[in-house]
Amino acid sequence: MRVRLRTGIDFITEFGEAARRFAAAAADTNPRARVPACAGWSTYDLVVHLGNTHAWAATIVETGQRAVEQNDEPGSRKPRALGEWYAAKAEDLYRVLQAADPTATCWNFVGRDLAPRFWARRQTHETLVHLVDLDQASGRTTDVADRLCADGIAEVLSVMVPRMYQRGRRVELSAPLSLRITDGPAAWTLLPHGDRPPAIRPGVDPDADRLEGTASTLFRLLWGRVAADDPAVSRIGDTARIDAFLGSPLTP
Numbered sequence: 001m002r003v004r005l006r007t008g009i010d011f012i013t014e015f016g017e018a019a020r021r022f023a024a025a026a027a028d029t030n031p032r033a034r035v036p037a038c039a040g041w042s043t044y045d046l047v048v049h050l051g052n053t054h055a056w057a058a059t060i061v062e063t064g065q066r067a068v069e070q071n072d073e074p075g076s077r078k079p080r081a082l083g084e085w086y087a088a089k090a091e092d093l094y095r096v097l098q099a100a101d102p103t104a105t106c107w108n109f110v111g112r113d114l115a116p117r118f119w120a121r122r123q124t125h126e127t128l129v130h131l132v133d134l135d136q137a138s139g140r141t142t143d144v145a146d147r148l149c150a151d152g153i154a155e156v157l158s159v160m161v162p163r164m165y166q167r168g169r170r171v172e173l174s175a176p177l178s179l180r181i182t183d184g185p186a187a188w189t190l191l192p193h194g195d196r197p198p199a200i201r202p203g204v205d206p207d208a209d210r211l212e213g214t215a216s217t218l219f220r221l222l223w224g225r226v227a228a229d230d231p232a233v234s235r236i237g238d239t240a241r242i243d244a245f246l247g248s249p250l251t252p
Contacts, residue, residue, distance in 0.1 A: 046130055047086050050089075061116045062096055170195075174241060
């Protein structure tokens with residue numbers, strides 16, 4: 001049974017496709033190349049991180065319980081072996097997600113949407129972000145479907161930002177901020193909410209500061225893979241407040 005959220009996205013299928021692309025890219029990348037968005041990491045480190053993240057998620061979905069982080073490594077640092085090692089980790093998670101009871105209760109770090117579908121979505125976006133990283137390290141461009149980027153923006157705001165609050169890292173948001181994608185209808189307005197993560201309201205507040213760009217641009221921006229001053233990003237309103245928000249720990 002495929003898991004679809006209200007977006008209509010089949011995240012198990014999307015995860016499988018993203019993982020296939022990542023495995024192919026890993027097999028075609030110098031393992032010693034530096035990853036621009038991950039300070040101190042080589043592409044080898046990146047691939048090992050993602051493979052172990054998949055293994056961790058697979059254990060959670062299988063057991064329904066919180067799991068310890070994995071710390072496995074491939075037997076070789078050659079690109080082909082690295083790609084094959086990663087592909088095996090991803091395939092295991094893919095099969096676990098396929099076999100999971102969609103009605104089962106399954107732990108996650110935000111404490112809501114306690115079902116396997118959370119992990120299908122989370123691991124899809126994790127893989128896409130790191131595919132961007134892998135391609136940046138090799139000078140390749142990465143095409144990510146607009147619908148996935150739009151959902152990825154929503155996930156950062158509703159899942160990753162609250163996770164950072166759990167870690168004691170709060171965003172700088174002193175006034176309402178709207179985010180609007182320019183190649184689709186989606187928009188969100190963030191409202192300051194005291195010591196809690198910002199409240200999220202759909203649509204644009206005409207009086208709020210505003211960030212605008214394509215779904216792909218804003219997705220990468222929130223993950224720190226595009227700079228705030230990139231020409232593809234439009235900052236409307238108080239740029240100091242907007243930059244303070246973007247300089248906050250929005251994701252791990």
